Amino acid sequence: MVEQRVKRVVIAGGGTAGWCAAAALSRQLGALIEVVLVESDAIGTVGVGEATIPTIRTFHQLLGIDEREFLRATSATFKLGIAFENWGQVGDRYIHSFGEVGHGTWMGGFQHFWLQAREAGFAEPIGAYSLEHEAAEARRFATGDQSAISYAYHLDATGYARFLRAIAESSGAVRKEGRIARVERDGQSGDLTALVLESGERVAGDLFVDCTGFRALLIEEALETGFDDWSHWLPTDRALAVQTEATGPAVPYTRAIAHEAGWRWRIPLQHRIGNGLVYSSAHLSDDAAHDALIAGIEGDRRTDPRLIRYRTGQRRKAWNANCIALGLSSGFVEPLESTSIHLIMIGVTRLMQLFPFGGVSDALRDRYNDLAEREIEGVRDFIILHYHLTQRGDSEFWKSRRTMAIPDSLARRIALFRESAQAFQASDELFRVDSWLQVMLGQGLEPQGYHHMGKIMPPDRLKAALESMRSNIADAVGAMPTHQAFLDRYCNGR
Numbered sequence: 001m002v003e004q005r006v007k008r009v010v011i012a013g014g015g016t017a018g019w020c021a022a023a024a025l026s027r028q029l030g031a032l033i034e035v036v037l038v039e040s041d042a043i044g045t046v047g048v049g050e051a052t053i054p055t056i057r058t059f060h061q062l063l064g065i066d067e068r069e070f071l072r073a074t075s076a077t078f079k080l081g082i083a084f085e086n087w088g089q090v091g092d093r094y095i096h097s098f099g100e101v102g103h104g105t106w107m108g109g110f111q112h113f114w115l116q117a118r119e120a121g122f123a124e125p126i127g128a129y130s131l132e133h134e135a136a137e138a139r140r141f142a143t144g145d146q147s148a149i150s151y152a153y154h155l156d157a158t159g160y161a162r163f164l165r166a167i168a169e170s171s172g173a174v175r176k177e178g179r180i181a182r183v184e185r186d187g188q189s190g191d192l193t194a195l196v197l198e199s200g201e202r203v204a205g206d207l208f209v210d211c212t213g214f215r216a217l218l219i220e221e222a223l224e225t226g227f228d229d230w231s232h233w234l235p236t237d238r239a240l241a242v243q244t245e246a247t248g249p250a251v252p253y254t255r256a257i258a259h260e261a262g263w264r265w266r267i268p269l270q271h272r273i274g275n276g277l278v279y280s281s282a283h284l285s286d287d288a289a290h291d292a293l294i295a296g297i298e299g300d301r302r303t304d305p306r307l308i309r310y311r312t313g314q315r316r317k318a319w320n321a322n323c324i325a326l327g328l329s330s331g332f333v334e335p336l337e338s339t340s341i342h343l344i345m346i347g348v349t350r351l352m353q354l355f356p357f358g359g360v361s362d363a364l365r366d367r368y369n370d371l372a373e374r375e376i377e378g379v380r381d382f383i384i385l386h387y388h389l390t391q392r393g394d395s396e397f398w399k400s401r402r403t404m405a406i407p408d409s410l411a412r413r414i415a416l417f418r419e420s421a422q423a424f425q426a427s428d429e430l431f432r433v434d435s436w437l438q439v440m441l442g443q444g445l446e447p448q449g450y451h452h453m454g455k456i457m458p459p460d461r462l463k464a465a466l467e468s469m470r471s472n473i474a475d476a477v478g479a480m481p482t483h484q485a486f487l488d489r490y491c492n493g494r
Contacts, residue, residue, distance in 0.1 A: 005359040007033055010205030012180060012195060012218055014039035016157055016341060017327030018211035019164035021348045026171035027063055028352055035173040038180065038195055038203055050267045050274045051079060051254045051338035052152040054098050055430075059345040063167060071491050073163040074155040075270040077250045078143070078483060080136040082337065086258040087443055089391050094442030095253065096337075097133035099150035101126060101434045102469065108451040111421050111437055113462065115447060116454030122463045126441055128470045130434075131477070136253045140480035141487070152338070154254065154267045154274070176203060180212075183222040191322045191360075192218060207356065209348075210325040214332070219315055219325040226316040227331075233384050233406065234312040235397075236262045236334055240289055241276040241306050244299035249484035256336060257296075260284070260395040263336065264296060270487065272302060278334055283397040310334075312380075318372040319365045324351055331376055336386060339379050342430065346375060371428065378429045381410040382436070389414075389443035414445065421447035 009025060011018050018037055026035045060070065070076065081097035088094075102110030110129065117123035127133035132150055135141060143149055169175065178197035186193050194204040210218035219225050231237065250268035257264045262279035277293040284292075290305055314331030318324060325331075326347045333339060350371055354364050388406050392398035406414075416422045417440050423433045454462055480486070 004032070004357045006206040006356050008205045009033055009035050009207045009209060010195060010203055011035065011037040011209040011211055013037075013211035013213060013329075014161060014165070014175075015211065015213070015327070016161050016164070017213075017329075017344045018209075019161050019168055020341075020344050021209050021211060021326055021351075022168035022173040023063055023164045023171065024059075024345075024348045024352065026168050026173040029355065030172045032357070033355075035168070036176060036203060036205065037168070037173060038176045038178060038197070040177060040179045042179065050157055050269065051082075051154050051265075051335070052341050053338050053430075054150050054152045055342050056152055056345065059349070062349075065167070068491065070163060071153075071270075071487075074153075074159040075272070076153045076155040077268055077270060077487055078141050078252050079152045079154050079254060079338075080132045080141065080149070080252045082254045082256050083136075084256050084258075084386070084439075084442060086392075087256075087263075087386060087390060089444075090394065092443075094438065095127060095133050095136055096435060096438045096442065097127070097130050097136055097253075098152065099130060099132035099434070101133070101437060102129040105453065107453050109423060109433055109437070111423065111441075111447075112451040113454045113466070115421055115450040116452070117462055117466055120459055120463075122459075123466065124470055126438070129466070129473065131473050133438075134473050134477045135480060136251075138477050138480075139249070139251050139483050140477055141252045141483040142480040143486075143490075151252075154250075154269055156269055176201070180217060183218055185222065189321075190223075192222065206322070207360070208323045209351075210323055210329045211327055213328040214310060216315070216325065216329040218323045219317075219320060219329055223320045223323060225320045225325075227311075227313055228316055229311060229313040230333075230380060231312055233380070233404065234334060234387070235280045235282060235400075236278050236312070237310060238281050238286070238289070239276050239278045239308045239310070239334075240293045241274070241308065242293060242297065242304065243302040244273045244275055244297050245302060246271060246273055247299040249482065250487065252483040254338065258392075259292060261289075261397045264293065265335070270491070273297075273299060278336075280397055283395070314373070314376050314380075317365075317369050318347065319368045322360045324368070330372070333376065333379050333383055336383050337379070337431075339430070343376065343379070347372065374428050375430060377407075377409070378426075378431065381407055381413070382431050382439075384410055385414070385436075385439055386443065389440065389445055391444060414440070417447060418445060419448055421450035 022037045083095050085093045104110040181198045182196045184194040192208045194202045255266040261284035264277045267274035279289045318330045327344045387401040423436045425433050
């Protein structure tokens with residue numbers, strides 16, 4: 001047996017990324033390793049990522065999190081998808097919902113049956129065949145024994161970090177307060193050996209996790225890993241965020257509303273609304289963005305608008321030397337599809353699966369980096385899809401997105417769907433066929449052909465099957481309480 005050489009993990013930085021890593025590592029591997037987290041109360045966190053995707057529930061199960069406790073601690077609401085407004089053309093609207101859209105067969109996806117039925121004149125809009133889509137539109141929700149529905153959450157990121165911290169510390173993780181003054185490295189191997197705080201305290205470790213946000217103090221400042229810039233595909237580089245009072249019942253979806261130089265979000269929590277404006281500074285000034293944000297909010301402001309500057313892209317290695325970057329320090333893809341928290345969670349999950357007990361090796365690093373790179377590049381392509389599939393020509397920003405060169409991987413996928421309505425999901429991709437389908441159709445990508453498997457069925461049988469599917473979904477949604485009513489009852493333990 002190889003001697004265990006990695007016994008102490010030092011996490012630099014708190015926030016969602018840091019405490020997510022600390023909670024998972026201490027709860028799952030706490031009997032084998034020591035987990036230390038260094039953060040400073042004087043350093044703020046970005047903390048605007050208030051929307052998630054369904055994979056968060058799997059991670060919560062891994063940590064044994066009680067859903068009601070989580071909801072109360074983070075003022076969370078339920079999320080069934082994202083409503084995209086003004087993305088194809090001004091006035092357009094569609095919902096990218098979670099869960100399954102219709103039922104396909106081994107031969108092909110549901111979209112082929114649906115396209116056959118639409119051609120014959122008896123298909124409802126594609127969303128009518130998705131439970132999550134119809135529940136979102138009706139603003140209804142139920143879970144547990146009442147409903148097998150796919151959902152995620154809207155949450156308060158600051159409250160979530162506190163919640164994860166309590167889990168981590170109860171599982172043995174140790175927090176050290178202080179600013180990092182410098183990073184020590186081994187003169188021979190180049191590995192990190194310790195974080196030295198401004199107080200002079202030296203925090204030594206065998207493995208380091210960089211959760212220092214855009215500053216990337218370990219992975220970039222100390223290790224000079226390098227960064228691949230994706231701004232030519234995704235040129236938005238700034239966001240303004242503000243919180244407002246709630247003005248009505250919480251809806252079970254995020255709103256992503258396109259404007260002349262980007263988009264704005266509206267995320268309902270239990271007692272407030274998270275608002276933000278994402279934009280390209282090359283196409284919209286900070287003052288104009290501020291005015292647009294304020295003009296579009298509803299309810300009294302609880303905070304002043306906060307400006308966040310960012311650059312879209314990825315670190316050339318998520319794991320370099322004996323340092324793994326998580327969250328913003330590893331790279332950033334704008335929060336259009338709520339993937340930021342997922343990328344943190346899958347990053348720490350991979351670390352636990354590939355944990356270098358016997359010491360860091362090239363093979364482990366290469367495997368981790370390969371998986372991380374493919375994951376974030378898949379997310380990148382999915383986000384680019386939203387911008388590229390626009391018919392808008394009302395501003396230079398949208399004209400440039402419509403005509404830009406896109407990654408070959410995405411171009412091939414679009415061509416395949418346009419020619420034959422074929423959509424796919426590779427084993428290492430985050431977004432399902434249903435997601436690609438909803439966005440491509442929602443933004444006006446019309447297939448020129450489709451698989452003729454639907455013609456094998458007599459038209460009356462296909463019609464009956466689709467009507468039964470639609471009717472069952474409508475009945476299930478009709479039996480659900482409103483999202484707000486369910487939330488109020490569930491959070492109060494009833």
